[in-house]
Amino acid sequence: MGGTVLLIEDEPNIIEAIRFILSRDGWRVDTHSDGETAVDAVRHRRPDLIVLDVMLPNRSGYDILNDLRADAEFTDLPVLMLTARGQKKDRELAEKLGASRFMTKPFSNGEVLETVRALVGQ
Amino acid sequence: MLSFNALAFISIFYVALLFAVAFWADKRAERGQGGWLRSPLVYTLSLSIYCTAWTFYGAVGNAARSGLEFATIYLGPTLVMVGWWVLLRRLVRIGKTQRITSIADMVSSRYGKSNTLGVLVTLLAVAGTTPYIALQLQSVTLSFAVFMDGQSNAPEDLAAVALWVAFGLAVFTILFGTRNLDVEERHHGIVMAIAVEAVVKLVALLAVGVFAVFWVGSGPSDMMARIDASPIDVWALQPDRWMTMIFLSAAAFICLPRMFQVMVVENEDERHLSTAAWAFPVYLFLISLFVIPIAVVGLSVMPEGSNPDLFVLTLPLAFDQNALATLAFLGGFSSATSMVIVASIALATMVSNHIVMPIWLRSRSGGATVSGDVRDVVIVARRASIAGVLILGFLYFRLSGGGAALASIGLVAFVGVSQILPALIGGIFWRGATRIGAAAGVATGFALWLWTSFLPSFGEGAVLSAMVFQEGPFGLEMLRPEALFWIEGLDPLVHSVLWSIALNTLAFCVFSLLSFPSPLERLQGATFVNIFRYSDRSRGWTGGAAEAEDLLMMAQRIIGPSVAQGIFESEAAMQGKQGYLPDVTPDFMDRLERELAGSVGAATAHAMIAQITGGASVTVEDLIRVADEAQQILEYSNQLEAKSAEQERTARQLREANEKLLALSVQKDGFLSQISHELRTPMTSIRSFSEILMADETMGADDRLRYSRIIHDETKRLTRLLDDLLDLSVLENGQVTLNMEEETLSAVLDRAIAAMEVATGQQDFAIERSGEGEDIRLYTDGDRLSQVFINLIANALKYCESPSPRLTIKTGEAAGRRVVDFLDNGKGIPVDAQALIFEKFARVSDNHAAGGAGLGLAICREVMTRLGGGIVYLPGQGGAAFRVILPEARAKAA
Known part of the structure; x- marks a missing residue:
């Protein structure tokens, strides 16, 4: 496919896992671990898709998503949200803020891959 | 026979003597040497103005005509005096605590200081008293005439005598009745002069009686025989008329302006009542003791057709007892003058206070700002009123021509003033009595009295034509003056009293029940009805220290003892004094008023302070009572506040408990969310890498080893986490x-x-x-x-x-x-x-x-x-x- 994915996640093992899965499928995977500077990283890297964790150091994934959607440039940017908290209200909040998809950890590798493909293919 | 001039000289000398007595008594009182002037005896004797010339002369005439009926006139007052504890004591206490100046003032004050009522009662009193004064002038004139009978040097027109008497009385009354404006309207000189006159008239009547029994007759047993033999039907009992007379005399005894003046206004000491309660009936007994004997002897000795009303005078003269006749003349003269003096003072007070002063004050747009100014006006008004009352009496005497029998005029006056009774009695026993009710009652009674008693008293054809008596006004039989509502055959007096008092009372009650009293009426009503509850202490607000103490008492009731004492103590300390009683300075007043205003509002606080320091119409006791009520309301609302504070506390506790529960719930949510995160994170790695290992068989050994280690580490992490959680749970639960x-x-x-x-x-x-x-x-x-x-x-x-x-x-x-x-x-x-x-x-x-x-x-x-x-x-x-x-x-x- 050859698209770029920006993975915003702070847990090293999970970063490694997702990078492995997507790279093997032909995606270029950039990673960023800090919430505070995440929006700048998106502007800088201009990915085709973002995989965004909710629990990030310094800034929550929801706030980052909110900022991105407020920016006209990123209104339609596909965002796959990941969270280790699987509660209903987390999903609702994510949808309200404009997440393209929402997945709960632990995820299935295949599902992540399919979702990324689907989101970028739109 | 004495010459007219001698009699005139004796009269003038007697009046001069009274002047001296009055002057001396006033001087003594001014110097504070009241002493025995203020004894119960003087009080009792002053009550004897009830016995006017009408009773002095007329009782004998009445006895000659109707036997013992004259005694009913004395029985009424006797009953009132004996029952002083019930009624008179209240009247006197109210009079003293409320500083009542007249019966009109009493009624007006009770019903919310209504001047309308004051005017109404004043008019009624003037209407009822004027004939009475005329009666006195007539009796004096007649007694002069008795002496002048057949004398050549007698003045042609005896009316001139009446004029001179009226003039002399006016001068005397003005001199001693309005010398100054005493706050309590007491006239020591006049009371003393009246006491002397009371003695003179009693001695005179007793002397004539003793003369009749022991000189003309030959002792008591002979007298009893004469009475039996006389044409007088002593026991001509007419139950309805007698009952009416007893009631009427009792009512009049209370309501007559002059009686109210001496009994309530001039009262020095409430305790005097208890003495008068037995002493005055004794006086009445003595003064009526020889009435029947004089009448019997008169009828048998005097020539046919002699006026029995003058037997007291003519009997001694018939036996040429000039000295005794003169004494009897002085007795009658005393009866007449004392009544006129006191009645004119009482009326003048009412007229000036309720009619002249209100008009004068209204005519001055600025109101009465200078107090001395007002006092001058009051004195002038009083003097003019006295003169006016006497002129009215004189005119009545001249116009009526003195034709009617003396006693009937007296009874007419009695019926008139009795119309005040329902409003007065109702006012001091019934809190529900209202101004409207009182006005309605008095007005109704007044009108009925005019129609059934006063106007008919002039005789058929005088004011009301014979036609009116026969067929009623405009042919309305229902309204015939002596047969209202077709009820005929009643004695005219009984008829008049029955209708006027009954309808008066009915109107009073009905209108009282239908109307609502104003706040001031309520206050006054409560004070009057519960007079003994609120005025156990009779005291004056004179000294500065007393004022400070009164202020403190009042303040304590409004803002509580400790706060009030604090204010007073600090103020005293600021003034360099010790204790709790500072000087009552304007600054202090302002400060206190502000403090009180915080509790009872500015207007009330101002009124309260003004009352204690300045003196106003509401008494201190009232205000203290209001303060008590305010305190009760405050206490009640404090209780409510305490209750609502308690509820507030409970509510707060509930809120706190709720917040705690909510916080716990949030904590629990947060904790579960945290645990979820902490568990899912390592699981994510484990799952992901295990899937990678499963899916990719071409993976190098290094990678395989690395990913396996990650899985291993994350598993350990999970285990550690679970261990910690379990450990914490055990620790927290104390297990x-x-x-x-x-x-x-x-x-x-x-x-x-x-x-x-x-x-x-x-x-x-x-x-x-x-x-x-x-x-x-x-x-x-x-x-x-x-x-x-x-x-x-x-x-x-x-x-x-x-x-x-x-x-x-x-x-x-x-x-x-x-x-x-x-x-x-x-x-x-x-x-x-x-x-x-x-x-x-x-x-x-x-x-x-x-x-x-x-x-x-x-x-x-x-x-x-x-x-x-x-x-x-x-x-x-x-x-x-x-x-x-x-x-x-x-x-x-x-």
């Missing part, structure tokens, strides 16, 4: 079993450090210890304590960011407890995070490398609490610093 044993601190520390080194394999971490200081014997669960130490050392290892990390473990003592401090040389913990670090999942940084879930310190805290010690963060030590407070050294458990 932990402690393994208590004796150990030294150094041994526990050694174990902890050794365990750390095994676990981490780190050796480059410098740990400084205090050596011998650690030689502390403990009795505790060594493993648990060591767990805490391991945690602290591990934290230092994880988080100390110094290039050459160093941990110092110091023992010491703080606040009497053994402590172990763990200090590292890192950056320490930010102040805002220090409060949080002991909470579950509280990680200051997000350093996952540490691998902990943020439960370590929470567990440490729980462990230390279980062991009976504690753990706190020690700020200000450079690096991170934890202080473990060791459990108290206990005796080894037995």
Whole structure:
């Protein structure tokens, strides 16, 4: 496919896992671990898709998503949200803020891959 | 026979004597030498103005015509006096506490100081008293005429005598009745003169009686025989008329303006009533003792056709007893003059207070600003009123021509003033009586009296034509003056009293029930009806100290004793005085008024202060009562406030409990969310890498090994997390079993450090210890304590960011407890995070490398609490610093 994915996640093992899965499928995977500077990283890297964790150091994934959607440039940017908290209200909040998809950890590798493909293919 | 001039001279001399007595009494009173002037005897004698010339002369005439009927006129007052405890005592007490000046004032004051009522009563009193005054003038004239009978030098027109008498009385009354404006309207000189006159008339009548019985007759037994033989039907009992007369005389005794004046207004001391209660009936008994004998003897001795009304005078003259006749003349003269004097004073007070002054004040737009000014006007008004009343009396005498029998005029007057009775009695016994009711009653009675009694008294064809008597006005038979509503055959007096009093009372009651009293009426009504409850102390507000004390009393009732005393004490101190009673200065008044206004509102506070300091229409007792009521209301509302405060407290407790529950619920949510996160994160790696390993068989050995290790590590992390959670749960629930044993601190520390080194394999971490200081014997669960130490050392290892990390473990003592401090040389913990670090999942940084879930310190805290010690963060030590407070050294458990 050859698209770029920006993975915003702070847990090293999970970063490694997702990078492995997507790279093997032909995606270029950039990673960023800090919430505070995440929006700048998106502007800088201009990915085709973002995989965004909710629990990030310094800034929550929801706030980052909110900022991105407020920016006209990123209104339609596909965002796959990941969270280790699987509660209903987390999903609702994510949808309200404009997440393209929402997945709960632990995820299935295949599902992540399919979702990324689907989101970028739109 | 005495000559006219001699009689005139004697009269003038007698009046001069009265002048002297009155003058002397006034002077004594002014000098404060009241003494016996203020005795119950003088009070009792002054009441004898009830016995006017009408009773002095007329009683004998009445007896000659109707036997014992004249006694009913004395029975009414006797009943009132004997029952003084019920009614008179109230009247006198009210009169004194309310500073009542007349009966009109009494009625007006009771009904909310209504001047309309005052005017109405005044008019009624004037209408009822004017014929009475005329009656006195007539009797004096007639008695002169008796002496002049057949004398050549007698004046042609005896009316001139009446004029001179009226003029003389006016001068006397003005001189002694309006010399000054006494606040309490007391006239010592006049009362004294009246007492002297009372003695003169009693002595005169007794003398004539003794003359009749023992001189003309030959003693009591002879007299009894004469009475039996006489044409007088002594026991000509007419029950309805007699009952009516008794009621009427009792009512008049209370309501006659002059009686009210001497009985209530001039009363010096309430206790005098108890003396008068028996002494006055005795006086009445004495004065009526010889009435029947004089009448009997008169009828038998005097020539046919002689006027029995003048037997008292003509009997001695018939026997040429000039001295006795003169004494009798003076007795009659005294009766007439004393009545006129007091009646004109009473009427003048009413006229000036209720008619002249209101008009005068209204005519001045600015109102009465200068007090001296007003007082002058009042005196002038009084004097003019006295003159006016006497002129009215004289005119009535001239116009009526003196034709009617004396007694009938007296009874007409009685019926008139009795119309005040329902409003008066109702006012002091019934709180529900209202101004409207009183006005309706008095007006109704007034009208009926005019129609059924006053106008008919002039005789058929005088004012009302015979036609009106026969067929009623305009042919309305229903309204015939002596047969109202077709009820005929009643004695005219009984008829008049029945209708006027009955309809008066009915109107009074009905309109009282139908109307609502104003606040002032309520206040006055309560004061009048409950007079003894509120006025046990009769006192004057004269001295400054008394005022201060009164103010204090009042203030205490409004703002509470301690606050009030505080204000007064501080004010006294500011004035350089000791105690609680400062001088009543304007500044202090202002301050107090402000203080009171805080409790009762500005208007009330102002009225209260003004009352005590300035004197107004509402009495202090009233205000204190209002204050009591206000206090009760305040107390009630305080109770309500206390209750609502209690409810508020309960509500707050409920709110707090609710908030706690909510917080707990949020905590629980947060905790579950945290656990979910902490569990799912390692699981994510595990699942992901295991899927990778399963799916990719071409993977190199290195990668395979690396991913397997990740899975392994994450599994360990999960296990550790679960262990911690279980541990914490056990600790929090108190289910932990402690393994208590004796150990030294150094041994526990050694174990902890050794365990750390095994676990981490780190050796480059410098740990400084205090050596011998650690030689502390403990009795505790060594493993648990060591767990805490391991945690602290591990934290230092994880988080100390110094290039050459160093941990110092110091023992010491703080606040009497053994402590172990763990200090590292890192950056320490930010102040805002220090409060949080002991909470579950509280990680200051997000350093996952540490691998902990943020439960370590929470567990440490729980462990230390279980062991009976504690753990706190020690700020200000450079690096991170934890202080473990060791459990108290206990005796080894037995």
